[in-house]
Amino acid sequence: MKIALIYPELLGTYGDYGNALALSQRSTRRGIDVDVMNVSITDELPDADLYLLGGGEDGPQRLAADLLKKSSLKQRVANGAHVFAVCAGLQILGTSFCVEGNDAYEGLSLVDVETTRGSVRSVGELLSQVGENKMVGFENHGGVTTLSPGIEPLGTVLHGRGNNGHFDGFVTETIWATYAHGPVLAMNPWLCDEVIAKVTGNNLTPLKTAADQLYAERVTSLSSR
Amino acid sequence: MSSRLSLRGFLALSALRTVNSLSRGTGRGSGTVAGGRVGLAIYPKLLNDLSKNRQVILVSGTNGKTTTTALCVAGWGDKVCSNATGANMPAGHVAALSGSSSPHVVLETDEAWLPVALEATNPRVVVLLNLSRDQLDRATEVRSIAERWRSALSKTAHDLVVVANANDPLVVYASESAKNIRWCNIETPWTSDAVSCPKCTQSIVRTSGSWSCVCGFTKPGCVASVSGSEVRIDNETVQTSLSIPGQFNVGNAAMAATALDVLNVDPSKSLTSMKSVTAIAGRFAVRTWQGRKIHMLLAKNPAGFDALLQSLSPGTDDVWIAINARIADGKDPSWLYDVSFEQLRGRKVWCLGERRLDLSTRLDYANVTYEVVNDLNSLPKTSDTTELLANYTAFSDWMQRTTA
Missing domain, CATH: 3.40.1190.10 (Mur-like, catalytic domain)
Structure with a gap:
């Protein structure tokens, strides 16, 4: 599995390397070959099975959006590549987002969703129901994201804000997006495995890691609030 | 000092001193934050x-x-x-x-x-x-x-x-x-x-x-x-x-x-x-706990943590790391993924603090040997000085636990 970590110098504010690390560790421990490529802003977008987008501050987010608009990402996704995006990365995938005030900035339009500036920042732990599983994480953003009809949210918010207090992120045939930043895949082993299984087409063998205990503890702690 | 002050400043300072004298544990002549707040409330230009x-x-x-x-x-x-x-x-x-x-x-x-x-x-x-x-x-x-x-x-x-x-x-x-x-x-x-x-x-x-x-x-x-x-x-x-x-x-x-x-x-x-300068509010001090000597190292964020990890003396020694995520620490421990814990491979890390599972997960993915410490009595006894890295409130907890 070839994983491309997109512009970590722009989109790497909140431990976003954690997602690449968890994907690579959970794959290699099962004997799946993994190549993680750091894509710098001066690099051409390499061929990859999975592109990772992290979180970032306003200026860097705008630059990342500009570079990605000019890149081959949209074409590659149309050809079947996968994307896992968090926070600012989530916003960039949509039609527009807000930075530095309330002016809308054009996104990649990979998915028909729009982000406007919320009245307050959404900061804190996030718990959502994703299918049969619970997802835990930490969010820190100023956006309110609205999904167009037909676009499915990734999860239903049980604690925290996500897109709008009701739903978090979105999911398509090849894209996952959530407001839970950085190490969300490290904290949610089932979600990390779901992404690996989907991208590689493999049925994964069970894997015990330290993350199992952390995941159980955070779900219990957040469910009781 | 009164020559520096206006009448209002003088009144603010008098109120501040009253608060100081009421604050327990205050040594003679030393100010308190509570006193400072009162002084500033009466006279914003006091500083x-x-x-x-x-x-x-x-x-x-x-x-x-x-x-x-x-x-x-x-x-x-x-x-x-x-x-x-x-x-x-x-x-x-x-x-x-x-x-x-x-x-x-x-x-x-x-x-x-x-x-x-x-x-x-x-x-x-x-x-x-x-x-x-x-x-x-x-x-x-x-x-x-x-x-x-x-x-x-x-x-x-x-x-x-x-x-x-x-x-x-x-x-x-x-x-x-x-x-x-x-x-x-x-x-x-x-x-x-x-x-x-x-x-x-x-x-x-x-x-x-x-x-x-x-x-x-x-x-x-x-x-x-x-x-x-x-x-x-x-x-x-x-x-x-x-x-x-x-x-x-x-x-x-x-x-x-x-x-x-x-x-x-x-x-x-x-x-x-x-x-x-040998230690600053316990930082860099060697303190004692249950017969062990503990080298107290405070690191609150990725840059500070990386600098301290690089300063550890080479070897295969145990390292104790204590992580909390209270308000004063920042409630989001995602930053653990910005620290290059990979450089601890070859050592054993004992995971302490309220967010020890966040730490053990990070270390597991970094392929660093670790043990989660749920009971402090299970920590190993050693005659060597143990390196303890802790973030803000975890460091305070260990300052209280240890003695000079």
Whole structure:
């Protein structure tokens, strides 16, 4: 599995390397070959099975959006590549987002969703129901994201804000997006495995890691609030 | 001191002293933050008045503020007024200034409060150490701090000297609006927050010993530099022998000496005096717990953690790491993934603190040997000194648990 970590110098504010690390560790421990490529802003977008987008501050987010608009990402996704995006990365995938005030900035339009500036920042732990599983994480953003009809949210918010207090992120045939930043895949082993299984087409063998205990503890702690 | 004060200032100071005398555990003459708050509430200009006719050094930055403040105090010599307890916002500054009439003042200053402190204390020197990500859930993102510093420093007078780290592009961006700057060439291994240029967001290109951007923004020429344990300021070279560990502390000492040099304290004299700093509020101290010797190391964010991990002596020793995520720590432990724990491979890490499972998960993915400690009595006994790295409130917990 070839994983491309997109512009970590722009989109790497909140431990976003954690997602690449968890994907690579959970794959290699099962004997799946993994190549993680750091894509710098001066690099051409390499061929990859999975592109990772992290979180970032306003200026860097705008630059990342500009570079990605000019890149081959949209074409590659149309050809079947996968994307896992968090926070600012989530916003960039949509039609527009807000930075530095309330002016809308054009996104990649990979998915028909729009982000406007919320009245307050959404900061804190996030718990959502994703299918049969619970997802835990930490969010820190100023956006309110609205999904167009037909676009499915990734999860239903049980604690925290996500897109709008009701739903978090979105999911398509090849894209996952959530407001839970950085190490969300490290904290949610089932979600990390779901992404690996989907991208590689493999049925994964069970894997015990330290993350199992952390995941159980955070779900219990957040469910009781 | 009353000559510095207006009538309202005098009344505010009287109220402050009353609060101080009511606060338990206060030594004679020392101020309290509670007193400082009351004083400022009665007279918002109290900090301005208390700073008049004194030589003030402000010290700010993400990491090393408390240590560098202590180094400035030790290097300056006798009777320096300082907020030694680390109360680094205006109430703490008022508390320190009201408790001492010394004409020499060194104030550790919270990054977000630097513009206020600059305006109120009219400092002679401001020392700017570094800027990196820290507690992003409650603090502002680091680039907006740099913007605020830049704006505040652009309004300062020519007689303010800024002593600034030339290897941190965010600090250079923040400082270059000042009129009188002494740049320091200080080893700054953490670069992750200034990979893209603070001026134009293009990539900053790093070559050995320098950095630049295509927009023309580049590392400025330095008056001070560090090489190993040697500090050079202008043309004077001084061999340091600090009592506190870490290459980053030689850098802190060089910046402190550069600041004191502005106030005519000779670097050879100030750097020699800095040897008297052995521990600062427990940091770097060796303390005792259940017959064990514990080396207390405080690290609150990725840059600080990385610097401390690099300063650990080589070997296969055990390391204890304690992580909490209370409000004072920042409630989001995602930053653990920004620390290069991979360099601990070959050692064994004992995971402590309220967020020990976040730590064990991070270490597991880093392929570092670890053990989660749910019962402190299960910690191994050893005659060697154990290295303990802890973040803010975890460090406080261990200060209470251990004895001097």
